[in-house]
Amino acid sequence: MADDDDNPFSGIPFLGDIASIFGGNEEQLWEGARQAANQLATGGKLEHNVDPVERHRLSEISRVAELHVAHVTGLQVAPQLEPVTRSGWATSALETIRPLMDRLSERLKQPDPASSTAHDPFAGLLAMMSPMTVAMTAGMMAGHLATSAFGNSDLMIPMPRVLIVTANIADFANEWSLDVDDVMLWVAIREHTMHAVLAEPGIREHLDRLLVEHVDGFRRGDPMDFGDLELPTSLGDASDPQQLQAQFGEQLQRIFGNPEMLLGVTRDEHQSISQLETLICVLTAYVDDVVAQAGPRLIGGFGALSEAVRRRALTGADYADRLLGVRLTAEARDRGDSFVAGVIERAGREGLARLFEPGGLPTPNELVAPGLWLARLDLPL
Template identity: 75%
Template sequence: MADDDDHPFSGIPFLGDISSILGGNAESMWEGARQSATQLATAGKPEHNVDPVERHRLSEISRVAELHVGHVTGLQVEPHITPVTRSGWATSALEAIRPLMDRLTKRLGEAPSQDPVAGLLAMMSPMTVAMTAGMMAGHLAAKAFGNSDLIVPMRQALIVTANISDFANEWSLDVDDVMLWVAIREHALGAVLAVPGVRAQLDMYLREHVDGFRRRDDMDFSELEVTSFDSNEPQQFQAQLQEQLQRIFGNPELLLGVARDDRSDHLEALISVVTAYVDHVVAQAGPRLIGGFGALSEAVRRRQLTEGNVYADRLLGVRLSNDARERGDSFIAGVIERAGPEGLARLFEPGALPTPNELAAPGLWLARLDLPL
């Protein structure tokens, strides 16, 4: 009897037991998604737990970041940031996006279609949504610093110390400096999302965004670029098959057969202003604590430009373009120029978040806040 390792499907998530997944319940599908996420996050290699010394060092760094973020923002800052492995972050990310993905599955199953291919995709949507979500979480976890790499809020503040160390080594940066930079950012984001009005609006806009997906009328599969390959060599077969799967599942909106006709202007505006505000907090607190702050920030900027979160963008249909980032940055700068830090602090008053039109006109936003109720 041949060893399992000689089987061409060995080590490839889902394919070794595809029949049971197709016939399984939602929990078995999401368990398969978790396995896929872990496989991608770790590249199939063994993963060690976070070193206790590293955990203690992060605790000290986190306390410093917490104090400075609280000073800059005036907001309540959650004191705890938890270091996790890549697979641990992938699992938490998958848990965070599952409610939205379950909502998408329900949405895709509602609209009947005369197209037999579209009908087949509708029947398979619970499985394909879970699979693509697992791919997204795994892809992100392989590079993510922390929660700020995912647009959907997570249950607790997490950072991936292995990715931070790899980044610091790649750019010849001090690891503790990068850890502190990330801690400032994660504390700032956590403080903003803890504001009830901000979190409630983000959750609402994300749900509305998912509800805007529809089945595509034109099922064009030419983008999948499916090619043939030789199965005579098991190892070569598995490598080619894995590459083919990544190409297919790397195009989630096509695989799911979905499209959106409208832009989520309110969601984009909210993400833009939150991102810009967090960047502002980092820019205020960072130079006081990090000697090479300028070089570190430039390295992070280049990382964002070269890597990005393409898979998450395509699955969720949300992408913060450079123009959107610039609008958020200009809004924050415009508010400070007109009303100083005190004016910017009004951003988190009840009902104060800017509309898409106000994002381009900070003076208009300030004027609205001063109008009598």
């Protein structure tokens, strides 16, 4: 808990109490975030463990997918896929993104010298709020994703285990009148491939660097930058402390209900955004190509299933994508697909495997010019 000398609100009723709470135990904040994630993932309903029959079925499907992915890609493929509940996936996703969110929290604590409210007590309060707000934002993001995620690929950040949300797969299969085992096999091929790709040292290091640069592009903006929130810009805007408390509580609820108000308007544009999008475009298109090679051999009705999944990807919520900078529009996906097709046309799939060479990832300019990318790789070092 912060000392009174470090607390700019220590002499002010209500604000001093809130500032002290925000300076509390960080682990308690993240435990609250975990509870929020689980609550959102389950809708507050009782959640049963994964059925042993489903676990055995996924184990068999996983082995089939593993063999085909290894044959098509030549990459080292993870041994097994692990079925989890929605809350289990949300907890693992939250643990995975926490280092980035902690970095973001520290970033948002820093005052912006150019801000007109750099020395405003209310701006200081918002800065002190950042650990709590970021933790709760991360919790809601993980819980929101868990309601529809098939597996790790829906987060696009490497996770230590390959997790599959069988309940979401069953719901999707039922919604589209698809065979659940076919959907499970499609997901298994995709998850094995994506995990193998992200495990490649060059890919992992590049992705980690871009995510850190992306997070470092956030800054704490002026209080009035929060979209249409009507926060007071100084303590003098409210003569009655109770009125200020009620107004602040209202707006705080809106921030938690729509975290983009906090984070979406405080990110500086940076070259890492286009580089991150380029990387995700290429990796997604590469994985799609592997699925397109292996899937038809194993899955009946592969075309209808692929179309249903494509529509899901384009209409899914972008809650997490906006925060992490990996939202792919239809146009972005088309660019990735065109790049992969262009490389295969010019150099075959052996040429596409050069993505995993040192320095083999394309730049944003090369994404729309696969021939230029191949030419660069052939230049002497």
